[in-house]
Amino acid sequence: MQKNIILAGVGGQGILSVAYVFDNAALDAGFFFKQAEVHGMAQRGGAVQSNLRYSDVEIHSDVIPEGRCDMVLAVEPLEVMRYWHYLKPDGWVVTSITPYVNIPDYPEIDTLLADLAAFPHMVMVDTGHLARAAGNLRSQNMVTVGAASNLLEFTEEQLLKHVEGLFARKGEKVVAVNRKAFLYGRAAGAFFRALVDGGLDAVKAVKLCSKIKPETMAVALAPAWVERLRNDEALLDTILESGSDVSAES
Amino acid sequence: MSKEILLGDEAIGLGAIHAGISGVYGYPGTPSTEIFEFIERRTKKKGDVHAFWSTNEKVAYEEALGMSWAGKRVLVCMKHVGLNVAADAFMNSALTGTNGGLVLAVADDPGMHSSQNEQDSRYFAQFALIPCFEPRNQQESYDMMLEAFEMSEELAIPVMVRLITRIAHSRSAVTTQSAHPQNPLNPTKEIKRWTLLPSNARVQYAHLTDKQPELLKRAENSIHNELELRGKRGVISCGLSENYLRENLDEDHDLSILSIRQYPMPAEKIRTLVEHVDELLILEDGYPLVENTVRGLFGLIGTEVKGRMTGDLPRTGELNPDLVREALGLPKLETAHSHTGDIALRPPALCKGCPHTDSFKALNEALNTFEDPQVFSDIGCYTLAALPPLEAIHSCVAMGASIGMAAGAAHAGYSPAVAAIGDSTFSHGGITPMLSAVQQEVNLNVLILDNDTVAMTGTQRSMSTGRALDDIVHGTGIDPEHVRIIVPLPKNHDENVKIMREELAHEGPSVIIARRTCIEAIKGH
CATH class of the missing domain: 3.40.50.970 (Thiamin diphosphate (ThDP)-binding fold, Pyr/PP domains)
Known part of the structure; x- marks a missing residue:
């Protein structure tokens, strides 16, 4: 077993915190791991990435070769495109759909999402929506950890232990927010995939998810939503236009 | 023995602490900064290691030399271009030699991630006639520090440990050992050695050149310079580049490989490899130091030497497993997505409110x-x-x-x-x-x-x-x-x-x- 993950985002979004959680979980699990990161100039709002590799046999290169990447995990949707040519044929993308716009030529978001949605092995989560619901917009990075966790070799407990450890010195409230962000991300990632696997278009699926109360998301409820949206073409627009979030159980 | 997750830089720092340093000196500079910061953080409570940033690298090097003069072990760290600033003190310290062990950890930045050039500090080690270690992973970064300090003290010579960005800023688990006690205060009494008047300097320069056969012998016999002869195609990898090579090889490959991680260059091992192979690919991050030395002005008779100077690898920039794969003549791996052109660039910028x-x-x-x-x-x-x-x-x-x-x-x-x-x-x-x-x-x-x-x-x-x-x-x-x-x-x-x-x-x-x-x-x- 070997897992190679490219963590992508913008300087200041907390990529290194994401790496911290996986590094420590990998150490606990007895895996070999290497994790290369970017320091210095790029951290001032530039594109940043970290190459994270864990394995049950020795790892050589600190950087992931083209064609050996199992997952691009992005805290920002545009950043996926900088790295997805590293993915192996059955590799996955797990990404936030919340754009970080600090450049004048940022692409139109709907075009960007449609381009991403065309990739079959895709998990999209609205990290802005989920982090806000968890209590702090800054916890978007832990939402992506949660969303990716369904595809990795770690248990929920193994990862949560280090989400908590990472924020422990900032106090209980921050720990609670980030725990929640992780759990919402985990549920949203699974719910999104259940919708898409049930036949719903990926862009529609993530748009629906961004209006659903995160604490109500459950895989078991996804087929009914696929069915309802199929029978009522106007339903999604109605939900998107309404001011408040809906329960997945409604 | 315990296991810690460390950056390459931090492994250098912890290795130095466990080697018994009494001081660390440096000036911040990517990718070297975290060496000093780790030592500062780790020893703060106990307060037994002097850790205070210097005004520049030259000052840092001179302070380090003074601590060595006083008999204590000392680490001085900087980025590659910082060594230009420290060069006067650095070059001359090779002549004075050391009293307490003095190790220079210098972090190069191939690819210029955060630098104005990608100069290769191995040339500086060669220029100063001092030994140089080049770790290929975090564990080796830690382990080599102890060895470097021992060598510096035993041979009374400054020792360089050369890092590059890719190891400096990459994390892995490192198994650590118990700490070596610090040296007592024991200032040198050899005044002539430290007073480089021309008459003394000539003597010291002769001492330095006299040390060279010993340095070469140690590099020849070093566990860090491993030669394995197999088929007629050969590869020399320097430092970290061995990882990019291994990434692309199966266990039963037929390449003959020399991995170099301790300098001066092990001439006999290189000769043995050259005589065994028809074709030799040389992998090194930074400048083509080994490649140019092996090829010389006129090339080798009977062995084709490939590398950065022949276009088999790019002349500039950082190596990676993909470039090495191509140089080995292996086909590209299949990918799920092709490169998307024209992605909006996201350059770094001043912070809001700066x-x-x-x-x-x-x-x-x-x-x-x-x-x-x-x-x-x-x-x-x-x-x-x-x-x-x-x-x-x-x-x-x-x-x-x-x-x-x-x-x-x-x-x-x-x-x-x-x-x-x-x-x-x-x-x-x-x-x-x-x-x-x-x-x-x-x-x-x-x-x-x-x-x-x-x-x-x-x-x-x-x-x-x-x-x-x-x-x-x-x-x-x-x-x-x-x-x-x-x-x-x-x-x-x-x-x-x-x-x-x-x-x-x-x-x-x-x-x-x-x-x-x-x-x-x-x-x-």
Whole structure:
């Protein structure tokens, strides 16, 4: 077993915190791991990435070769495109759909999402929506950890232990927010995939998810939503236009 | 024995602590900064390791040499271009030799992730005639430190450990050992050795050259220089590049491989490999040091040597597993997605609310009465003002160079000659050119961006900020009327432009200190 993950985002979004959680979980699990990161100039709002590799046999290169990447995990949707040519044929993308716009030529978001949605092995989560619901917009990075966790070799407990450890010195409230962000991300990632696997278009699926109360998301409820949206073409627009979030159980 | 997750830089730091250092010296610079910071953090509580950033790398090296003179073990760390600054002390320390073990950890930046060049420090080790270790992973970074200190003390010679960005800033688990006790204070009594008058220096240089066969012998026998002969195709990998090679090989490959991680170059092992193979690929991050040495001026008879000089690998930039794969003649791996062209770039930028933005907005306006004004600048966050939207500075060469270059341009008749430099860069390399400009009464304007910290590398302590900076500026003998202090804030914009215009109109040296604390530093403290 070997897992190679490219963590992508913008300087200041907390990529290194994401790496911290996986590094420590990998150490606990007895895996070999290497994790290369970017320091210095790029951290001032530039594109940043970290190459994270864990394995049950020795790892050589600190950087992931083209064609050996199992997952691009992005805290920002545009950043996926900088790295997805590293993915192996059955590799996955797990990404936030919340754009970080600090450049004048940022692409139109709907075009960007449609381009991403065309990739079959895709998990999209609205990290802005989920982090806000968890209590702090800054916890978007832990939402992506949660969303990716369904595809990795770690248990929920193994990862949560280090989400908590990472924020422990900032106090209980921050720990609670980030725990929640992780759990919402985990549920949203699974719910999104259940919708898409049930036949719903990926862009529609993530748009629906961004209006659903995160604490109500459950895989078991996804087929009914696929069915309802199929029978009522106007339903999604109605939900998107309404001011408040809906329960997945409604 | 315990296991810790460490960056390559941190593994170097912990290795040095466990080797029994009494001090660490350095100046911040990516990718080396975390070596010092780790030691500072780790030893703070106990307080038994002197850890205080130096004004520049030359000072750091000299302080380290003094600690070695006193019999204690010491680590000095810097980035590759920092070694240029320390070169005078460094080169001569090879002649004085060491008393307590002295190890220089220098971090090169192939690919120039955060640097002005990608010079290769292995040349400096060769130039100074000292040994050099080049770890390929985090564990080796840790382990080699103990070995480097032992060697430095045993052979009375400074030892270099060369890192590159990719190992400096990559984490893995490292198994650590118990700590070696620190050396007692034991100043050297060998006065002639440390007094490099020509008559003494000739003797010391002969001692240094006499040590060379021993250094070579150790490299030949080193466990870090592994030779495995298999088929007729050979590869020499240096340091970390071995990982890129192994990444592309199966266990039953038929390549003959020499991995070099300790210098001077192991000539006999290289000869054995060359005689065994028909074709030799050389992998090294940085300059083609081994490649050019092996090929020589005329090439090898009977062995084709491939590498950066033959186009099999790019002449410049960082290596990676994909480039090595191609050089090995292996097919590209299949991917799920092709490269998406034309992705909007996301370059680094000054932070929101950064004082430099306000300083440069004012400077841009103050200069707008001149035709195409050019501003000499320096190395720090403010170098980002070269990029849109500010485009306020027009040079960045070496630490402190802005002032010397502005003076030279002024000597040539260029006006207005403006230099923009940060407070820490000023202490590092700006004070001497400032003194020179004032004493020569050069018509130049120096804008010192005093944000109270070394911002780009992570808000380390600045040596010349606030009152200390003012005193240094006045101490150059400048007319106090032409030392102005402004606060770069949007609300002060018009006033700041006015002050800048007044000083631009002044014939002679003037200094404007733009003083406001870095917002990252405020957040962090």
